[in-house]
Amino acid sequence: MAMMMTVAALLPLRSGAVDRGKQVMVSQSEPAARLLDTVENAIWAADGQAADKPVYVLYSTECAWSKRLYDDTRGLAGKVQLRWIPVAGGTAGSVVAARDAASIAGAFGGRGPRVVDVAAAQRGLAYNQGVMDSINYQMRPYDRSSTFAFPTLVYRTSKGVKLVAGNPRNLAALPGEVLPQPATMPTPSGVALSSHPLSLVNSRNLPKWSHRQARPVVFHAAPSPQAPPIDDLDKDLLVPVSGIVGTTGWIEVAPWGPGKRKAYVHDPVMARMATLEFRVRPQGGQWQARDTVQVREFPDAEAPVLETLGPGERYQRRGVVERGGDVWEQIVLYADGTPGYVRR
The missing domain is CATH 3.40.30.10 (Glutaredoxin)
Incomplete structure (x- = not known):
């Protein structure tokens, strides 16, 4: 769009x-x-x-x-x-x-x-x-x-x-x-933006990217706001992620458009979530909300909220994550097996 x-x-x-x-x-x-x-x-x-x-x-x-x-x-x-x-x-x-x-x-x-x-x-x-x-x-x-x-x-x-x-x-x-x-004969910004190869890291936790904003989000030809806009994406649509550009907050998505080139979107929170290090310790049983709680996409306080649950709602527990002194319950949030995380 x-x-x-x-x-x-x-x-x-x-x-x-x-x-x-x-x-x-x-x-x-x-x-x-x-x-x-x-x-x-x-x-x-x-x-x-x-x-x-x-x-x-x-x-x-x-x-x-x-x-x-x-x-x-x-x-x-x-x-x-x-x-x-x-x-x-x-x-x-x-x-x-x-x-x-x-x-x-x-x-x-x-x-x-x-x-x-x-x-x-x-x-x-x-x-x-x-x-x-x-x-x-x-x-x-x-x-x-x-x-x-x-x-x-x-x-x-x-x-x-x-x-x-x-x-x-x-x-x-x-x-x-x-x-x-x-x-004037200015030096185009494209010279600097293409002067060095990108430093990419694997997207450990984010195979696909989407956004939840009301307006479409724009993709760029390079990981910079100065780079030309090449396409946009509507809310909740998914695109495959091929890498994270260092610690810049830019995400590289898989081949895009007629020329099948890479495209880049700036999303610092999800770029950090993509490389978040955590280990899930398996633990079964039922989990029940004691109060109104927010279920997040990853075990991190900045991660997007997937759902807000009311007291007494029950879900299957899959495991426990310990990070930075916090303990997170991993629950099976949706019927397709998608997990969510609730801070204990």
């Missing part, structure tokens, strides 16, 4: 507008800023001197339409700055690594420069693939076909942030449409 409200109109495809694909103008400030932030912080390579008029291009180094756009924009070098975001292609890693105009040209010719740190380039490419996923996610209110493919142009105009999926025919008009801004 997408979280965002409809904020733009899907423009009709008229003769002379685009060769293929679609155009979207995002005019409301918050979604427009989110879309622009997504591409600004992708790992892009600059092409052209006019940094005050940036146009972001998501592309594949092996896409004929992307190569055609590259060839057709050679006359725009002093009028706009194309910031190419490599998402796919055998030489895409060389552009991620070098981030310069020469690597863009070389990659299109199949002769990208030698990549010294291949693993780092692959992490950067995976980050950019998350950016493409995020574009499709953010465009769901207008089109759910996930067809914002290669090349896709994103740039600021006087009316909002414009997205063009396809090759514009009238490229000569592009510089006049791009809204000038301060001529």
Whole structure:
């Protein structure tokens, strides 16, 4: 379920507008800023001197339409700055690594420069693939076909942030449409977010993750709030957990979406529950609530409450857990055998 409200109109495809694909103008400030932030912080390579008029291009180094756009924009070098975001292609890693105009040209010719740190380039490419996923996610209110493919142009105009999926025919008009801004060359946050491999630990107690909030929770392409949003999850739906990102509070969920990549959700409490160390000492018999008690998902005072039981309610006891000076009763809470924990 997408979280965002409809904020733009899907423009009709008229003769002379685009060769293929679609155009979207995002005019409301918050979604427009989110879309622009997504591409600004992708790992892009600059092409052209006019940094005050940036146009972001998501592309594949092996896409004929992307190569055609590259060839057709050679006359725009002093009028706009194309910031190419490599998402796919055998030489895409060389552009991620070098981030310069020469690597863009070389990659299109199949002769990208030698990549010294291949693993780092692959992490950067995976980050950019998350950016493409995020574009499709953010465009769901207008089109759910996930067809914002290669090349896709994103740039600021006087009316909002414009997205063009396809090759514009009238490229000569592009510089006049791009809204000038301060001529800065910021280092995208994606560079730092993909610079090191993740330190993952096994999810000992949490095979699947869900949430109990009223609104959908957003997943990101990397374990950081700066990483692009790529999908969301409704209340009580479950997704498989593939690891916990150190002590950061981020949870990695199993392959997600069409590209089957990992996604990340920030839930410090459940991330801690996933690695909680405890041993259940088997103990049978019946357990009966003496007062009103809360049954928690794990033997920890911060664990989510599964049920609240009244005095006299009885359940089968399965075992006892001792942690940090507290004793917890493990009971069979549901008919499917799901356990719950009550502090004694």
